[in-house]
Amino acid sequence: MEGRWHALTVEEVMAELGTGPEGLTDEEAARRLEIYGPNELEKGEARSLLSMFLRQFKSYLVLILLAAVVLSLLTGWLRTGSILTAHEELVDASTILAIVFACAVLGFFEEYRSERALELLKEMAAPTATVIRGGREKEVPARELVPGDLVVLRMGDKVPADLRLIEAVNLRVDEAPLTGESTPVDKHTFSLPEETPVPDRANMAFSGTTVVYGRGKGIVVATGMRTEFGRIAAMVQEVREEATPLEKRMAQVGRWLGSLCLLVCVGVAAVGIMMGYDPLKMIMWGISLAVAAVPEALPAVVTGALAIGVHEMAKRNAIVRSLPAVETLGSTNVICSDKTGTMTKGEMTVRLIYHAGEFIEVSGVGYEPKGKFSLAGGSGEVDPRSYRGLELLLRAAALCNDASLSYSNGRYVVSGDTTEGALLVAATKAGLDIEALRREYPRIGEVPFTSERKRMTTIHRTPGGRLHAYMKGAPEVVLERCDYIWDKEGPRPMTEEDEARILEINEEMASRALRNLAVAYKELEKGVELDEAVEEEGFVFLGLLGMIDPPREEVKEALRLCESAGIRTIMITGDHKLTAVAVAKELGMETGKVLTGVELDRLSDEELAELADEVNVYARVSPEHKVKILRALKSRGHTVAMTGDGINDAPALRKADIGVAMGITGTDVSKEASDMILADDNFATIVAAVEEGRRIVDNIKKYLAYLMRCNIAEILVMVVIMFIFGAALRLPPLTAAQILWINLTTDGLPALALGVDPAEPDVMSRPPRDPARSIFSLDVKLYLTVVPLVMTVALTYVFWAFLPLGEDTARSVLFLTMIAMELACALNSRSLTKPIWAVGAFKNKFLWASVAISMGVSIPLFYVPLLQDAFNISPVGPGGWLVAIGLAVALFTSIEIAKWVAQAKPGRRASA
DSSP, rough: TTTTTGGGOOOHHHHHTTTTTBBBBHHHHHHHHHHHHOSSSOOOOOOOOHHHHGGGGHHHHHHHHHHHHHHHHHHHHHHSOSSSSSSSHHHHHHHHHHHHHHHHHHHHHHHHHHHHHHHHHTTTSSSEEEEEETTTEEEEEEGGOOOTTTEEEEEOOOSSEEEEEEEEEEEEEOOHHHHOOOEEEEEOOOOOOOOOGGGGGEEEEEEOOOOEEEEEEEEEOOOOGSSSSHHHHHHHHHHHOOHHHHHHHHHHHHHHHHHHHHHHHHHHHHHHHTTTTTHHHHHHHHHHHHHHOOOOTTHHHHHHHHHHHHHHHHHHHHESSSSSHHHHHHHEEEEEEIIIIBBBSSEEEEEEEEETEEEEEOOOTTTSSSOOEEEEETEEOOOOOOOOGHHHHHHHHHOOOOOOOETTTTTEESSSSSSHHHHHHHHHHOOOOHHHHHSOOOOEEEEETTTOOEEEEEEOOOSSSOEEEEEEEEEHHHHEEEEEEHHHHHHHOOOHHHHHHHHHHHHHHHHHOEEEEEEEEOOOOTTHHHHHOOOOSSSEEEEEEEEEEOOOHHHHHHHHHHHTTEEEEEEEEESHHHHHHHHHTTTTOOOBBEEEHHHHHOOOOHHHHHHTTTEEEESOOHHHHHHHHHHHHHHOOOOOEEEEEEEHHHHHHHHSSSEEEEEETTTHHHHHHHHHEEOOHHHHHHHHHHHHHHHHHHHHHHEEEEEEEHHHHHHHHHHHHHHHGGOSSSSSSSSSHHHHIIIIIIIIHHHHHTTOOOOTTTSSOOOOOOOOOOSSSSHHHHHHHHHHHHHHHHHHHHHHHHGOOOOOHHHOOOOOOHHHHHHHHHHHHSSSSSOOHHHOOTTTHHHHHHHOOOOOHGGGTTTOOOHHHHTTOOOOOOOHHHHHHHHHHHHHHHHHHHHHHHHHHHTTOOOO
């Protein structure tokens, strides 16, 4: 029976659940509580804080860094016989451990915040509920509700469980937390077809939603995890966030480096021992080589660059909560966006008025009361105050109205029904002062709107002391109560042709996804009694007002940018198909094939995957549908960003590669489940964030290439020198301390500076990078191969040339030359394919500063005795400096010339 309660009559529901108009007895409720359990959300398998923290050490890069710590301490033990006296190695190990710990703490907090999403779901449950048990009304804890309980609902109540309504008196429920749509739903008690989707089940009240008007009663049909709310909680538990492209790539790099470390460490030691070298010396050399292979600065550099990206995105109203999400945005090729409030304003707006046989267009978007009235077809601007009938229409719409419009925190807000709010905004645009109008025309009576009546009527006293009745409601209902129509000459009797024409106009406006209301008025005779005035007949039809939640003005340009950047935009909404298609067309989207929730239910995952690349609009969807759509898109290899604001969006936000929550209208649950929050709820902000993400991706490629090139050169130099001069050397050509200094200081600072490199001009005019492809193109791989080989030849020659002056001198000049050449490579890394003058040689001042600082802090190592001893370095004379600077300049120049020649080849497309 689960899920079919809306298809049963009230009598069938009562019979099925063994209850009646007097509710359950206390004894029966207690018995059922034992069977069904408490009405609360269950937690998934809890993970301790310690287990979450220890998980952070499973990263390949982190494990390699921990291995480097062990190797460094092992070197100290071999060198001194005691770890405690190996001061140099202890400093190395402590530095690496600090990096590891910082990265682990960051990862821990990222994981901890995602676990809070379910806790927020629990907090939203109603604490108490009003029930009828044994014929008596009483208040009980909401957790004690059971199927069959009879619950009383009043305005302001939070619905405590899923209910099948048996009584609904003007009952309206805000279901935005569940469905994501902001318009309150009118409720009734009639049975519905079994295939009716959740958003259309008007005879149900769902747990977690709020009664905004009227009263009612309902029988509990589901509690706890069996409610619609509970199903979403279960989905949040089941959906596990997948590794981002960056995390996958770093794992790949980590595996490659781990294999390289093992190969180098074991291979060099084994070969050296077979060649007859001292075994202890070969083990120490192998450890030094392993340290050289590990880019100790990489985790810190990646984290630092992503943090900079987070800061830059925050300036553009995108608050990033998950650091890897910054990079993932750069790879995004599909954006699944909610319609209401993201692509549209989320604020109903009067767009078109039909009055006295003419269409009048109203400009302006949202609740800001700025706009003009003009005759359709460009026939000229209209002053509503000079058209008596049009002013009367807007006055009636403003007075037959319970909403209010106010200015708060820099924006206009509507209190009350959003449709009524739109009428107030239109009247204000026409120059009417709402507050003054309500004082001049005080309301002295009313017949409220109900779902059965589909209209509202109010009685007002005019400044002259007469009574006026104003009516608004569904066009066909209002028309039935009108005997007159206002035309250009004023009121006249309505004919059948008039009525048919109005209904035809109403359908035409509805086909444009406009939500229409008819407005009428009646001037009452002097001396009429109030109860007689309430008789709803003999009204004058004033016109139709067509409203829509309008697209944001900046979204069209954002969609154009998406198209040029190779990013596909998909609209996913709980709204009706007609409305979704109309908004999509107005935004210039290619609608293609449109699928509804009912149609999605009929498709298997495989069938939907086949259609996924053809569908750009999905309407009337549920939370499960969103996850199903995501699965289909991701099965096609897409990197998907998904927006959401309601509780219903939480599973999809976690399933997406990038979950994007709304900062203004979003619930706490959706924000906690997201990777990024839009502070302005604006689709255009997502596009700005994608642009920033692409810049970060480009910069990651730059500094990853830089670090790998430097580390490969270090390994090759160590291996070559070892096999040429190894037997005669007391220590490795570069000690572990020297290599760690280069990796953390010489390489680390410039790599961080590359993270703030400005975006390339074409960053949003090229397709997104395929996450399945290698991060480096063939040209860049060739570059990573050739440059380290050139550096190896030059550095080996330097060591050989200075060796006659002593091993310490040769090692010191080698160390200095390697620092200089790697800093030259940092300047080369502004672009991997374009010469430095093509991207602006001095555009990144941070890079030049980092090069100067890296060299500046390295100079004391050669001349301060305490540092000389710590790093096994001797002073370098003018000859050594001349060689180091000369080779660095030669390397920099040759690389830039090579990039310039390669770029000049016909048909070559440059990319960063």
